[in-house]
Amino acid sequence: MTSQPAAPERQRDPDRTKAEILEVAQQEFARHGYAGARVDEIAARMRTTKRMIYYYFGSKERLYVAVLEKAYAEVREMERAIEVEHLAPVEAIRTLAELTFDHHDLHRDFIKLVTIENIHQADYIRRSQALANLGTPVLDLIEAILDAGTASGDFVTEADAIDVHMLISSFCFFRVANQHTFGALFGRDMTAPEHRARLRAMVGDMVVAYVRGSGA
Amino acid sequence: MTSQPAAPERQRDPDRTKAEILEVAQQEFARHGYAGARVDEIAARMRTTKRMIYYYFGSKERLYVAVLEKAYAEVREMERAIEVEHLAPVEAIRTLAELTFDHHDLHRDFIKLVTIENIHQADYIRRSQALANLGTPVLDLIEAILDAGTASGDFVTEADAIDVHMLISSFCFFRVANQHTFGALFGRDMTAPEHRARLRAMVGDMVVAYVRGSGA
DNA sequence: CACCTAACTCACTAGTACGTACATTAGGAG
DNA sequence: CTCCTAATGTACGTACTAGTGAGTTAGGTG
Numbered sequence: 001m002t003s004q005p006a007a008p009e010r011q012r013d014p015d016r017t018k019a020e021i022l023e024v025a026q027q028e029f030a031r032h033g034y035a036g037a038r039v040d041e042i043a044a045r046m047r048t049t050k051r052m053i054y055y056y057f058g059s060k061e062r063l064y065v066a067v068l069e070k071a072y073a074e075v076r077e078m079e080r081a082i083e084v085e086h087l088a089p090v091e092a093i094r095t096l097a098e099l100t101f102d103h104h105d106l107h108r109d110f111i112k113l114v115t116i117e118n119i120h121q122a123d124y125i126r127r128s129q130a131l132a133n134l135g136t137p138v139l140d141l142i143e144a145i146l147d148a149g150t151a152s153g154d155f156v157t158e159a160d161a162i163d164v165h166m167l168i169s170s171f172c173f174f175r176v177a178n179q180h181t182f183g184a185l186f187g188r189d190m191t192a193p194e195h196r197a198r199l200r201a202m203v204g205d206m207v208v209a210y211v212r213g214s215g216a
Numbered sequence: 217m218t219s220q221p222a223a224p225e226r227q228r229d230p231d232r233t234k235a236e237i238l239e240v241a242q243q244e245f246a247r248h249g250y251a252g253a254r255v256d257e258i259a260a261r262m263r264t265t266k267r268m269i270y271y272y273f274g275s276k277e278r279l280y281v282a283v284l285e286k287a288y289a290e291v292r293e294m295e296r297a298i299e300v301e302h303l304a305p306v307e308a309i310r311t312l313a314e315l316t317f318d319h320h321d322l323h324r325d326f327i328k329l330v331t332i333e334n335i336h337q338a339d340y341i342r343r344s345q346a347l348a349n350l351g352t353p354v355l356d357l358i359e360a361i362l363d364a365g366t367a368s369g370d371f372v373t374e375a376d377a378i379d380v381h382m383l384i385s386s387f388c389f390f391r392v393a394n395q396h397t398f399g400a401l402f403g404r405d406m407t408a409p410e411h412r413a414r415l416r417a418m419v420g421d422m423v424v425a426y427v428r429g430s431g432a
Numbered sequence: 433c434a435c436c437t438a439a440c441t442c443a444c445t446a447g448t449a450c451g452t453a454c455a456t457t458a459g460g461a462g
Numbered sequence: 463c464t465c466c467t468a469a470t471g472t473a474c475g476t477a478c479t480a481g482t483g484a485g486t487t488a489g490g491t492g
Contacts, residue, residue, distance in 0.1 A: 012458055012469055033335050035252030039450060049471060054451065056469095094431075114397050115331055119249050122396035136401065159418060162402050167422065170390030171383065178389065180338035181330050185352065186378050202375060205431030206383065206422065215310075215425030228439050228488055255480060265441060270481065 018056050020046055025053075026067045030112035034064055034120065061124070068117065069130045071110045078103060079138050089149030093211060094204040096141065097168045101200045104172040105191075111176050138165060149211060156213030167210065171203050234272050236262055241269075242283045246328035250280055250336065277340070284333065285346045287326045294319060295353050305365030309427060310420040312357065313384045317416045320388040321407075327392050354381060365427060372429030383426065387419050 024045045028037045039060050043050035057063040082099055084092045104111060117125055125131050142161040149155030159167070175190045183189045190199065209215065240261045244253045255276050259266035273279040298315055300308045320327060333341055341347050358377040365371030375383070391406045399405045406415065425431065 014469070017469085033249050033251055033332075035249055038448095040448090050450090051452085051471065052469080060450065112335060114394065115335060116249075118394055118396045119247075119328060119331060119335075120396075122400045125397060125400050131400070139402070158414075162404055163415070163418065165402075166391065166398070166406060167387065167418070170387045170394075173394065174386030174390055175382065177393075178330065178334050178386075180334045180336075181341060182382070184338045184341050184347070186355070186381075188378055190382060198374075199379070202379065202383070202426075205429075206426045207431070209425035209428065209431030210418075210422045212425065212430055213421075214428055214430035215421030215423070230439070233439085254478095256478090266480090267441065267482085268439085271439075276480065 014056075017048055017052055020048065021053055021056065021063070022067055022070055025063050026071060026109055026113070029064055029067055029116065030109040033116050034124075037064075039063075065124050065128050068113060068124060069128055071113050072131055075103075075107065075110055076136070078107075079136060082138070082141065084141070085144065089145055089152055089154050090208055090212075092145045093142075093149065093164075094208050096138075096145065097172075097203040097207045098200055100168050101172045101203050104169075104176050105196070108176060111173060114173075115177050136165075146211070155211040156216075157211045159211070164207065164211065168203060168207055171206065175199060230272075233264055233268060237264065237269055237272060237279070238283055238286055241279055242287060242325055242329070245280055245283055245332065246325040249332050250340075253280075255279075281340050281344050284329060284340060285344055287329050288347055291319075291323065291326055292352070294323075298354070298357065300357070301360065305361055305368055305370050306424055306428075308361045309358075309365065309380075310424050312354075312361065313388075313419040313423045314416055316384050317388045317419050320385075320392050321412070324392060327389060330389075331393050352381075362427070371427045372432075373427045375427070380423065380427065384419060384423055387422065391415060 021042070025037075025042050028042045028045075032038070037060075039050055039053060043053060053063060057066055082096065084095045084099075087095060117123075139161045142164050146155060146157075146159075146161060146164065150157075157164075179189060179191045188195070237258070241253075241258050244258045244261075248254070253276075255266055255269060259269060269279060273282055298312065300311045300315075303311060333339075355377045358380050362371060362373075362375075362377060362380065366373075373380075395405060395407045404411070
Protein backbone atom coordinates (compact mmCIF):
# COMPACT_ATOMS: atom_id res chain seq x y z
CA MET A 1 0.00 0.00 0.00
CA THR A 2 1.03 3.60 -0.45
CA SER A 3 2.16 5.91 2.31
CA GLN A 4 -1.25 7.24 3.34
CA PRO A 5 -3.77 4.65 4.60
CA ALA A 6 -6.93 6.73 4.09
CA ALA A 7 -5.79 10.24 3.10
CA PRO A 8 -7.24 11.52 6.34
CA GLU A 9 -7.52 15.28 6.10
CA ARG A 10 -5.41 17.14 3.66
CA GLN A 11 -5.91 20.85 3.82
CA ARG A 12 -5.82 21.07 0.07
CA ASP A 13 -7.81 18.51 -1.81
CA PRO A 14 -9.22 19.54 -5.18
CA ASP A 15 -11.33 16.43 -5.63
CA ARG A 16 -12.92 16.70 -2.25
CA THR A 17 -13.50 20.41 -2.70
CA LYS A 18 -15.11 19.96 -6.11
CA ALA A 19 -17.27 17.11 -4.83
CA GLU A 20 -18.41 19.15 -1.86
CA ILE A 21 -19.30 22.11 -4.05
CA LEU A 22 -21.38 19.88 -6.33
CA GLU A 23 -23.13 18.26 -3.40
CA VAL A 24 -24.13 21.50 -1.73
CA ALA A 25 -24.95 23.16 -5.05
CA GLN A 26 -27.30 20.30 -5.92
CA GLN A 27 -29.25 20.88 -2.73
CA GLU A 28 -29.37 24.63 -3.25
CA PHE A 29 -30.50 24.42 -6.88
CA ALA A 30 -33.03 21.71 -6.09
CA ARG A 31 -34.49 23.73 -3.26
CA HIS A 32 -34.68 27.13 -4.91
CA GLY A 33 -34.46 26.67 -8.67
CA TYR A 34 -31.76 28.15 -10.85
CA ALA A 35 -32.60 31.82 -10.41
CA GLY A 36 -33.50 31.38 -6.76
CA ALA A 37 -30.28 29.61 -5.85
CA ARG A 38 -27.61 31.82 -4.28
CA VAL A 39 -23.95 31.26 -4.97
CA ASP A 40 -23.10 32.94 -1.68
CA GLU A 41 -25.43 30.59 0.12
CA ILE A 42 -23.75 27.57 -1.44
CA ALA A 43 -20.40 28.92 -0.35
CA ALA A 44 -21.62 29.61 3.17
CA ARG A 45 -22.65 25.98 3.62
CA MET A 46 -19.16 24.68 2.88
CA ARG A 47 -15.67 24.64 4.27
CA THR A 48 -14.71 26.49 1.14
CA THR A 49 -15.23 30.02 -0.08
CA LYS A 50 -17.16 31.32 -3.04
CA ARG A 51 -13.88 31.97 -4.82
CA MET A 52 -13.42 28.22 -5.18
CA ILE A 53 -16.73 27.81 -6.94
CA TYR A 54 -15.57 30.21 -9.62
CA TYR A 55 -12.10 28.72 -9.64
CA TYR A 56 -13.44 25.29 -10.49
CA PHE A 57 -16.68 25.98 -12.31
CA GLY A 58 -16.34 29.45 -13.75
CA SER A 59 -19.92 30.62 -13.42
CA LYS A 60 -23.21 29.90 -11.75
CA GLU A 61 -24.51 28.52 -15.01
CA ARG A 62 -21.65 26.10 -15.53
CA LEU A 63 -21.95 24.97 -11.93
CA TYR A 64 -25.61 24.26 -12.54
CA VAL A 65 -24.84 22.24 -15.65
CA ALA A 66 -22.21 20.28 -13.73
CA VAL A 67 -24.81 19.49 -11.08
CA LEU A 68 -27.21 18.26 -13.75
CA GLU A 69 -24.56 16.08 -15.34
CA LYS A 70 -23.63 14.49 -12.05
CA ALA A 71 -27.26 13.85 -11.13
CA TYR A 72 -28.05 12.24 -14.47
CA ALA A 73 -24.91 10.14 -14.32
CA GLU A 74 -25.97 8.72 -10.96
CA VAL A 75 -29.40 7.87 -12.24
CA ARG A 76 -27.97 6.12 -15.28
CA GLU A 77 -25.79 4.10 -12.98
CA MET A 78 -28.81 2.94 -11.03
CA GLU A 79 -30.77 2.11 -14.15
CA ARG A 80 -27.99 -0.08 -15.43
CA ALA A 81 -28.26 -2.20 -12.30
CA ILE A 82 -31.85 -3.24 -13.02
CA GLU A 83 -32.06 -6.91 -13.82
CA VAL A 84 -35.42 -8.36 -14.78
CA GLU A 85 -34.70 -10.29 -17.93
CA HIS A 86 -34.94 -13.63 -16.18
CA LEU A 87 -38.62 -12.96 -15.36
CA ALA A 88 -41.69 -13.76 -17.43
CA PRO A 89 -43.00 -10.71 -19.34
CA VAL A 90 -45.86 -9.86 -16.98
CA GLU A 91 -43.70 -10.07 -13.88
CA ALA A 92 -40.83 -8.34 -15.64
CA ILE A 93 -42.84 -5.25 -16.53
CA ARG A 94 -44.46 -5.17 -13.10
CA THR A 95 -41.09 -5.39 -11.38
CA LEU A 96 -39.66 -2.70 -13.62
CA ALA A 97 -42.54 -0.41 -12.68
CA GLU A 98 -42.03 -1.07 -8.99
CA LEU A 99 -38.30 -0.47 -9.22
CA THR A 100 -38.97 2.77 -11.05
CA PHE A 101 -41.29 3.69 -8.22
CA ASP A 102 -38.56 3.02 -5.66
CA HIS A 103 -36.09 4.90 -7.75
CA HIS A 104 -38.24 8.03 -7.75
CA ASP A 105 -38.97 7.59 -4.08
CA LEU A 106 -35.30 8.13 -3.41
CA HIS A 107 -33.59 10.77 -5.59
CA ARG A 108 -35.94 13.59 -4.68
CA ASP A 109 -33.30 16.14 -5.58
CA PHE A 110 -32.96 14.67 -9.03
CA ILE A 111 -36.67 15.00 -9.61
CA LYS A 112 -36.58 18.62 -8.57
CA LEU A 113 -33.71 19.31 -10.93
CA VAL A 114 -35.61 17.73 -13.80
CA THR A 115 -38.63 19.82 -12.91
CA ILE A 116 -36.54 22.97 -12.85
CA GLU A 117 -34.99 22.12 -16.17
CA ASN A 118 -38.42 21.83 -17.72
CA ILE A 119 -39.32 25.29 -16.55
CA HIS A 120 -36.33 26.51 -18.52
CA GLN A 121 -37.33 24.39 -21.50
CA ALA A 122 -34.33 22.14 -20.91
CA ASP A 123 -32.02 24.89 -22.12
CA TYR A 124 -29.14 23.87 -19.90
CA ILE A 125 -29.42 20.17 -20.65
CA ARG A 126 -29.25 20.89 -24.33
CA ARG A 127 -26.18 23.03 -23.74
CA SER A 128 -24.39 20.06 -22.20
CA GLN A 129 -22.48 17.68 -24.47
CA ALA A 130 -22.34 15.07 -21.72
CA LEU A 131 -26.13 14.82 -21.66
CA ALA A 132 -26.97 15.19 -25.33
CA ASN A 133 -28.20 12.15 -27.23
CA LEU A 134 -27.45 9.84 -24.35
CA GLY A 135 -30.32 7.38 -24.52
CA THR A 136 -31.37 5.37 -21.55
CA PRO A 137 -30.70 1.67 -21.00
CA VAL A 138 -34.23 1.34 -19.65
CA LEU A 139 -35.63 1.74 -23.13
CA ASP A 140 -33.87 -1.36 -24.42
CA LEU A 141 -35.09 -3.25 -21.42
CA ILE A 142 -38.71 -2.25 -21.97
CA GLU A 143 -38.47 -3.05 -25.64
CA ALA A 144 -37.21 -6.54 -24.87
CA ILE A 145 -40.01 -7.12 -22.37
CA LEU A 146 -42.65 -5.83 -24.77
CA ASP A 147 -41.36 -8.09 -27.54
CA ALA A 148 -41.36 -11.11 -25.27
CA GLY A 149 -44.85 -10.34 -23.96
CA THR A 150 -46.28 -9.82 -27.41
CA ALA A 151 -44.66 -13.04 -28.65
CA SER A 152 -46.03 -15.04 -25.74
CA GLY A 153 -49.48 -13.55 -26.22
CA ASP A 154 -49.58 -12.02 -22.74
CA PHE A 155 -49.47 -8.48 -24.11
CA VAL A 156 -51.81 -6.85 -26.57
CA THR A 157 -50.70 -3.30 -27.15
CA GLU A 158 -49.53 -0.98 -29.88
CA ALA A 159 -47.60 1.24 -27.53
CA ASP A 160 -43.84 1.22 -27.96
CA ALA A 161 -41.06 1.33 -25.39
CA ILE A 162 -41.03 5.11 -25.09
CA ASP A 163 -44.79 5.21 -24.51
CA VAL A 164 -44.62 2.57 -21.81
CA HIS A 165 -41.66 4.26 -20.20
CA MET A 166 -43.67 7.45 -20.04
CA LEU A 167 -46.65 5.62 -18.63
CA ILE A 168 -44.59 4.28 -15.77
CA SER A 169 -42.49 7.38 -15.19
CA SER A 170 -45.40 9.77 -15.18
CA PHE A 171 -47.06 8.07 -12.23
CA CYS A 172 -43.86 7.73 -10.21
CA PHE A 173 -42.64 11.20 -11.05
CA PHE A 174 -45.91 13.00 -10.46
CA ARG A 175 -46.42 11.48 -7.06
CA VAL A 176 -43.16 12.97 -5.83
CA ALA A 177 -42.91 16.11 -7.95
CA ASN A 178 -46.43 17.32 -7.25
CA GLN A 179 -46.72 16.15 -3.69
CA HIS A 180 -47.01 19.66 -2.30
CA THR A 181 -49.72 21.14 -4.48
CA PHE A 182 -51.56 17.83 -4.51
CA GLY A 183 -51.35 17.68 -0.74
CA ALA A 184 -52.50 21.27 -0.38
CA LEU A 185 -55.52 20.73 -2.64
CA PHE A 186 -56.64 17.24 -1.64
CA GLY A 187 -55.34 16.97 1.88
CA ARG A 188 -53.40 13.81 1.18
CA ASP A 189 -49.62 13.56 1.06
CA MET A 190 -49.03 10.89 -1.58
CA THR A 191 -45.46 10.48 -0.37
CA ALA A 192 -46.48 9.68 3.20
CA PRO A 193 -45.43 6.20 4.40
CA GLU A 194 -49.01 4.96 4.82
CA HIS A 195 -49.68 5.35 1.10
CA ARG A 196 -46.40 4.01 -0.17
CA ALA A 197 -47.17 0.29 -0.47
CA ARG A 198 -50.60 0.84 -2.02
CA LEU A 199 -49.30 3.24 -4.64
CA ARG A 200 -46.33 1.05 -5.40
CA ALA A 201 -48.64 -1.86 -6.11
CA MET A 202 -50.82 0.49 -8.12
CA VAL A 203 -48.13 1.32 -10.72
CA GLY A 204 -47.45 -2.35 -11.22
CA ASP A 205 -51.12 -3.24 -11.61
CA MET A 206 -51.65 -0.28 -13.88
CA VAL A 207 -48.92 -1.16 -16.41
CA VAL A 208 -49.78 -4.81 -16.42
CA ALA A 209 -53.46 -4.05 -16.97
CA TYR A 210 -52.55 -1.67 -19.76
CA VAL A 211 -50.15 -3.87 -21.74
CA ARG A 212 -52.59 -6.74 -21.48
CA GLY A 213 -54.86 -4.58 -23.59
CA SER A 214 -57.85 -4.86 -21.28
CA GLY A 215 -58.73 -1.19 -21.61
CA ALA A 216 -59.42 -1.14 -25.33
CA MET B 217 -78.51 51.80 -22.69
CA THR B 218 -75.96 54.04 -20.98
CA SER B 219 -73.94 56.74 -22.66
CA GLN B 220 -70.98 54.59 -23.77
CA PRO B 221 -71.78 51.72 -26.15
CA ALA B 222 -68.60 49.71 -25.54
CA ALA B 223 -66.35 51.80 -23.27
CA PRO B 224 -63.93 52.12 -26.17
CA GLU B 225 -60.68 53.40 -24.74
CA ARG B 226 -60.67 55.14 -21.44
CA GLN B 227 -57.26 56.36 -20.49
CA ARG B 228 -57.90 55.31 -16.90
CA ASP B 229 -59.39 51.90 -16.36
CA PRO B 230 -58.48 50.11 -13.15
CA ASP B 231 -60.10 46.80 -14.09
CA ARG B 232 -58.41 46.66 -17.41
CA THR B 233 -55.08 47.62 -15.90
CA LYS B 234 -55.31 45.01 -13.16
CA ALA B 235 -56.35 42.35 -15.65
CA GLU B 236 -53.48 43.22 -17.96
CA ILE B 237 -50.98 43.07 -15.12
CA LEU B 238 -52.24 39.62 -14.11
CA GLU B 239 -52.14 38.38 -17.67
CA VAL B 240 -48.59 39.49 -18.35
CA ALA B 241 -47.43 38.46 -14.88
CA GLN B 242 -48.80 34.96 -15.44
CA GLN B 243 -46.69 34.59 -18.56
CA GLU B 244 -43.59 35.97 -16.89
CA PHE B 245 -43.89 33.76 -13.80
CA ALA B 246 -44.72 30.70 -15.88
CA ARG B 247 -41.73 31.27 -18.11
CA HIS B 248 -39.11 32.08 -15.52
CA GLY B 249 -40.34 30.87 -12.15
CA TYR B 250 -40.89 33.08 -9.14
CA ALA B 251 -37.30 34.13 -8.52
CA GLY B 252 -36.50 34.34 -12.22
CA ALA B 253 -39.45 36.58 -13.03
CA ARG B 254 -38.65 40.29 -13.28
CA VAL B 255 -41.11 42.89 -12.13
CA ASP B 256 -39.49 45.39 -14.49
CA GLU B 257 -39.94 42.97 -17.35
CA ILE B 258 -43.64 42.57 -16.57
CA ALA B 259 -43.98 46.33 -16.52
CA ALA B 260 -42.11 46.72 -19.79
CA ARG B 261 -44.54 44.42 -21.59
CA MET B 262 -47.54 46.55 -20.70
CA ARG B 263 -49.05 49.94 -21.30
CA THR B 264 -48.57 50.51 -17.60
CA THR B 265 -45.57 51.24 -15.42
CA LYS B 266 -44.07 49.22 -12.63
CA ARG B 267 -45.46 51.63 -10.09
CA MET B 268 -48.94 50.40 -10.95
CA ILE B 269 -48.03 46.84 -10.10
CA TYR B 270 -47.14 47.96 -6.61
CA TYR B 271 -50.14 50.24 -6.49
CA TYR B 272 -52.52 47.36 -7.07
CA PHE B 273 -50.68 44.35 -5.73
CA GLY B 274 -48.24 45.68 -3.18
CA SER B 275 -45.38 43.27 -3.75
CA LYS B 276 -43.97 40.72 -6.13
CA GLU B 277 -45.10 37.97 -3.82
CA ARG B 278 -48.69 39.16 -3.61
CA LEU B 279 -48.76 39.56 -7.35
CA TYR B 280 -47.61 35.98 -7.72
CA VAL B 281 -50.30 34.74 -5.35
CA ALA B 282 -52.91 36.72 -7.28
CA VAL B 283 -51.73 35.03 -10.48
CA LEU B 284 -52.05 31.62 -8.84
CA GLU B 285 -55.54 32.37 -7.59
CA LYS B 286 -56.71 33.51 -10.99
CA ALA B 287 -55.21 30.47 -12.71
CA TYR B 288 -56.79 28.03 -10.26
CA ALA B 289 -60.14 29.78 -10.51
CA GLU B 290 -60.14 29.33 -14.28
CA VAL B 291 -59.34 25.66 -13.98
CA ARG B 292 -62.12 25.12 -11.45
CA GLU B 293 -64.51 26.78 -13.83
CA MET B 294 -63.55 24.36 -16.57
CA GLU B 295 -63.82 21.34 -14.30
CA ARG B 296 -67.33 22.28 -13.31
CA ALA B 297 -68.35 22.10 -16.94
CA ILE B 298 -67.51 18.40 -17.26
CA GLU B 299 -70.65 16.33 -17.71
CA VAL B 300 -70.27 12.56 -17.91
CA GLU B 301 -72.84 11.30 -15.46
CA HIS B 302 -75.18 10.16 -18.19
CA LEU B 303 -72.59 7.65 -19.42
CA ALA B 304 -72.08 4.05 -18.34
CA PRO B 305 -69.20 3.70 -15.83
CA VAL B 306 -66.57 2.44 -18.28
CA GLU B 307 -67.28 5.14 -20.83
CA ALA B 308 -67.63 7.76 -18.10
CA ILE B 309 -64.18 7.16 -16.66
CA ARG B 310 -62.64 6.95 -20.13
CA THR B 311 -64.24 10.21 -21.17
CA LEU B 312 -63.15 11.89 -17.96
CA ALA B 313 -59.57 10.80 -18.63
CA GLU B 314 -59.70 12.10 -22.18
CA LEU B 315 -61.17 15.43 -21.08
CA THR B 316 -58.45 15.73 -18.46
CA PHE B 317 -55.97 15.10 -21.23
CA ASP B 318 -57.45 17.91 -23.32
CA HIS B 319 -57.54 20.14 -20.31
CA HIS B 320 -53.82 19.73 -19.71
CA ASP B 321 -53.11 20.09 -23.40
CA LEU B 322 -54.41 23.63 -23.17
CA HIS B 323 -53.51 25.56 -19.98
CA ARG B 324 -49.76 25.11 -20.35
CA ASP B 325 -49.15 28.17 -18.21
CA PHE B 326 -51.21 26.70 -15.42
CA ILE B 327 -49.14 23.54 -15.46
CA LYS B 328 -45.96 25.56 -15.24
CA LEU B 329 -47.30 27.52 -12.30
CA VAL B 330 -48.19 24.31 -10.49
CA THR B 331 -44.72 22.97 -11.20
CA ILE B 332 -43.14 26.15 -9.87
CA GLU B 333 -45.29 26.01 -6.77
CA ASN B 334 -44.05 22.51 -6.07
CA ILE B 335 -40.47 23.67 -6.21
CA HIS B 336 -41.36 26.07 -3.43
CA GLN B 337 -43.16 23.34 -1.54
CA ALA B 338 -46.48 25.04 -2.26
CA ASP B 339 -45.60 27.81 0.19
CA TYR B 340 -47.52 30.47 -1.66
CA ILE B 341 -50.61 28.38 -2.22
CA ARG B 342 -50.78 27.66 1.46
CA ARG B 343 -50.47 31.37 2.17
CA SER B 344 -53.58 32.06 0.12
CA GLN B 345 -56.99 31.88 1.80
CA ALA B 346 -58.71 31.73 -1.56
CA LEU B 347 -56.98 28.46 -2.39
CA ALA B 348 -56.94 26.74 0.98
CA ASN B 349 -59.25 23.78 1.58
CA LEU B 350 -61.00 24.28 -1.73
CA GLY B 351 -61.64 20.73 -2.87
CA THR B 352 -62.17 19.90 -6.48
CA PRO B 353 -65.48 18.99 -8.07
CA VAL B 354 -63.68 16.32 -10.06
CA LEU B 355 -63.28 14.21 -6.94
CA ASP B 356 -67.00 13.90 -6.42
CA LEU B 357 -67.39 13.00 -10.03
CA ILE B 358 -64.80 10.24 -9.88
CA GLU B 359 -66.28 8.89 -6.69
CA ALA B 360 -69.70 8.64 -8.29
CA ILE B 361 -68.28 6.85 -11.30
CA LEU B 362 -66.30 4.44 -9.14
CA ASP B 363 -69.35 3.63 -7.06
CA ALA B 364 -71.47 3.02 -10.14
CA GLY B 365 -68.79 0.86 -11.75
CA THR B 366 -68.26 -1.21 -8.65
CA ALA B 367 -72.02 -1.68 -8.21
CA SER B 368 -72.45 -2.79 -11.82
CA GLY B 369 -69.53 -5.17 -11.52
CA ASP B 370 -67.53 -3.46 -14.29
CA PHE B 371 -64.89 -2.24 -11.88
CA VAL B 372 -62.79 -4.27 -9.50
CA THR B 373 -60.48 -1.96 -7.62
CA GLU B 374 -59.67 -0.83 -4.12
CA ALA B 375 -58.36 2.54 -5.23
CA ASP B 376 -60.40 5.53 -4.14
CA ALA B 377 -61.25 8.74 -5.99
CA ILE B 378 -58.03 10.54 -5.05
CA ASP B 379 -55.92 7.61 -6.25
CA VAL B 380 -57.71 7.45 -9.57
CA HIS B 381 -57.52 11.19 -9.98
CA MET B 382 -53.79 10.97 -9.47
CA LEU B 383 -53.53 8.11 -11.93
CA ILE B 384 -55.18 10.17 -14.63
CA SER B 385 -53.56 13.49 -13.79
CA SER B 386 -50.06 12.11 -13.58
CA PHE B 387 -50.07 10.93 -17.18
CA CYS B 388 -51.62 14.10 -18.57
CA PHE B 389 -49.52 16.38 -16.43
CA PHE B 390 -46.22 14.63 -17.01
CA ARG B 391 -46.58 14.64 -20.77
CA VAL B 392 -46.81 18.41 -20.82
CA ALA B 393 -44.71 19.34 -17.79
CA ASN B 394 -41.74 17.14 -18.71
CA GLN B 395 -41.92 17.52 -22.44
CA HIS B 396 -38.57 19.29 -22.68
CA THR B 397 -36.35 16.96 -20.67
CA PHE B 398 -38.17 13.94 -22.05
CA GLY B 399 -37.72 15.27 -25.55
CA ALA B 400 -34.04 16.01 -24.97
CA LEU B 401 -33.37 12.53 -23.61
CA PHE B 402 -35.52 10.34 -25.86
CA GLY B 403 -35.76 12.47 -28.97
CA ARG B 404 -39.54 12.46 -28.96
CA ASP B 405 -41.70 15.47 -28.21
CA MET B 406 -44.73 13.94 -26.52
CA THR B 407 -46.68 17.13 -27.11
CA ALA B 408 -46.18 17.07 -30.88
CA PRO B 409 -49.40 16.78 -32.91
CA GLU B 410 -48.52 13.37 -34.35
CA HIS B 411 -48.53 11.78 -30.90
CA ARG B 412 -51.58 13.54 -29.55
CA ALA B 413 -54.34 11.14 -30.60
CA ARG B 414 -52.41 8.01 -29.63
CA LEU B 415 -51.55 9.32 -26.17
CA ARG B 416 -55.06 10.61 -25.62
CA ALA B 417 -56.43 7.15 -26.32
CA MET B 418 -53.72 5.71 -24.11
CA VAL B 419 -54.89 7.50 -20.94
CA GLY B 420 -58.40 6.29 -21.51
CA ASP B 421 -57.33 2.69 -22.12
CA MET B 422 -55.01 2.83 -19.15
CA VAL B 423 -57.61 3.94 -16.59
CA VAL B 424 -60.23 1.57 -17.90
CA ALA B 425 -57.80 -1.34 -17.83
CA TYR B 426 -56.80 -0.42 -14.31
CA VAL B 427 -60.23 -0.01 -12.74
CA ARG B 428 -61.34 -3.25 -14.33
CA GLY B 429 -58.75 -4.86 -12.11
CA SER B 430 -57.01 -6.74 -14.89
CA GLY B 431 -53.55 -5.96 -13.58
CA ALA B 432 -53.88 -7.72 -10.24
C1' DC C 433 -68.25 74.02 -13.75
C1' DA C 434 -65.48 73.26 -9.62
C1' DC C 435 -63.74 69.86 -6.75
C1' DC C 436 -61.91 65.76 -5.03
C1' DT C 437 -60.13 61.36 -5.12
C1' DA C 438 -58.57 57.31 -7.48
C1' DA C 439 -55.48 56.39 -11.07
C1' DC C 440 -51.23 57.18 -12.87
C1' DT C 441 -46.01 58.97 -13.98
C1' DC C 442 -41.22 59.80 -12.93
C1' DA C 443 -37.12 59.68 -10.72
C1' DC C 444 -34.82 57.61 -7.22
C1' DT C 445 -32.82 54.40 -3.34
C1' DA C 446 -31.20 50.71 -0.70
C1' DG C 447 -29.85 46.28 -0.86
C1' DT C 448 -28.39 42.25 -3.06
C1' DA C 449 -25.92 38.89 -5.99
C1' DC C 450 -22.71 37.48 -9.44
C1' DG C 451 -18.24 37.79 -10.44
C1' DT C 452 -13.11 39.25 -9.90
C1' DA C 453 -8.35 41.42 -8.66
C1' DC C 454 -4.97 40.47 -5.80
C1' DA C 455 -2.52 38.49 -2.07
C1' DT C 456 -1.18 34.09 0.12
C1' DT C 457 0.07 29.33 1.12
C1' DA C 458 0.25 24.23 0.84
C1' DG C 459 2.75 20.64 -0.77
C1' DG C 460 4.71 17.85 -4.55
C1' DA C 461 8.91 17.69 -7.80
C1' DG C 462 13.69 17.76 -8.44
C1' DC D 463 15.69 21.78 1.17
C1' DT D 464 14.01 24.90 -2.46
C1' DC D 465 11.09 26.26 -5.80
C1' DC D 466 7.07 26.54 -8.44
C1' DT D 467 2.44 25.99 -9.32
C1' DA D 468 -2.13 24.67 -8.09
C1' DA D 469 -5.18 25.79 -4.59
C1' DT D 470 -7.17 28.98 -1.41
C1' DG D 471 -8.61 33.37 1.26
C1' DT D 472 -9.97 38.45 1.41
C1' DA D 473 -12.07 42.26 -0.06
C1' DC D 474 -14.29 44.65 -3.40
C1' DG D 475 -16.82 46.35 -7.84
C1' DT D 476 -20.64 46.52 -10.86
C1' DA D 477 -25.02 45.72 -12.33
C1' DC D 478 -29.33 44.68 -11.42
C1' DT D 479 -33.82 44.60 -8.97
C1' DA D 480 -37.54 45.05 -5.64
C1' DG D 481 -39.67 48.66 -3.80
C1' DT D 482 -40.94 53.90 -2.81
C1' DG D 483 -41.64 59.23 -2.25
C1' DA D 484 -43.80 62.71 -4.12
C1' DG D 485 -45.99 64.99 -7.48
C1' DT D 486 -49.66 65.05 -11.57
C1' DT D 487 -54.00 64.29 -14.08
C1' DA D 488 -58.31 62.10 -15.50
C1' DG D 489 -62.95 62.02 -14.89
C1' DG D 490 -67.02 61.10 -12.01
C1' DT D 491 -70.00 63.87 -8.70
C1' DG D 492 -72.73 67.45 -6.77
